Amino acid sequence: MSTRQPTAATLEDQRLPVRAKLVAAWTSFVLLYAYVDILGFYTPGTITDILDGKVHTFDLSQTFSISALTLVSVPIFMVVLSAVLAPRANRIINLVVAALYVLPTVFNVAGGFYLYYYGFGVVLELVVLALIVRYAWTWPRTAPSATGATSQRRDPAHVQ
Numbered sequence: 538m539s540t541r542q543p544t545a546a547t548l549e550d551q552r553l554p555v556r557a558k559l560v561a562a563w564t565s566f567v568l569l570y571a572y573v574d575i576l577g578f579y580t581p582g583t584i585t586d587i588l589d590g591k592v593h594t595f596d597l598s599q600t601f602s603i604s605a606l607t608l609v610s611v612p613i614f615m616v617v618l619s620a621v622l623a624p625r626a627n628r629i630i631n632l633v634v635a636a637l638y639v640l641p642t643v644f645n646v647a648g649g650f651y652l653y654y655y656g657f658g659v660v661l662e663l664v665v666l667a668l669i670v671r672y673a674w675t676w677p678r679t680a681p682s683a684t685g686a687t688s689q690r691r692d693p694a695h696v697q
Contacts, residue, residue: 555624555672555673555676555677556619556620556627558668558672559615559619559620559627559631559669559672559673560616560619560620562665562668562669562672563612563615563616563619563669564616565665566612566638566662566665566666566669567609567612567613567616569658569661569662569665570609570612570642570662571609572658573645573654573655573658573659573662576654577651577654577655580650580651580654581650582650583650593647608641611634611638612634612638615630615631615634618630619631624676627673627676628673628674628676631669631670631672631673632670632673632674635666635669635670635673636666636670638666639663639666642659642662642663642666643659643663645658645659645662646659
């Protein structure tokens with residue numbers, strides 16, 4: 538009697554929707570953005586400077602705080618917006634916001650005492666921004682139907 542060894546099954550590889558890729562990328566960006574700053578608190582002198590009212594060369598003030606909150610709020614909202622906006626608006630907003638965030642991301646290296654640490658964090662953030670631009674730029678299009686409307690799948694249970 539011959540026993541047959543089970544063969545390794547091929548893993549299923551379903552295509553991830555662009556929205557899900559964008560949500561994941563913005564989530565990764567936000568986490569990197571936050572953790573580079575949070576772990577930066579372990580840099581010698583950082584906490585002392587904060588207690589003295591300074592962040593890098595900036596005075597801590599309500600203006601600084603609202604500016605920082607605004608800067609981090611945009612990518613946080615991009616997580617939600619990438620999930621809910623219509624495809625055309627979603628694509629445009631992702632392209633614009635990701636491109637605009639290159640400058641403040643690169644600027645973050647200027648204030649870092651640990652150049653390799655902050656540099657590595659910025660490189661990782663730029664990779665994620667590049668992925669966002671790529672996903673939005675290459676968003677698949679649907680072919681128009683004969684009536685000019687985009688083709689939609691119909692649920693067989695609702696066919697009359």
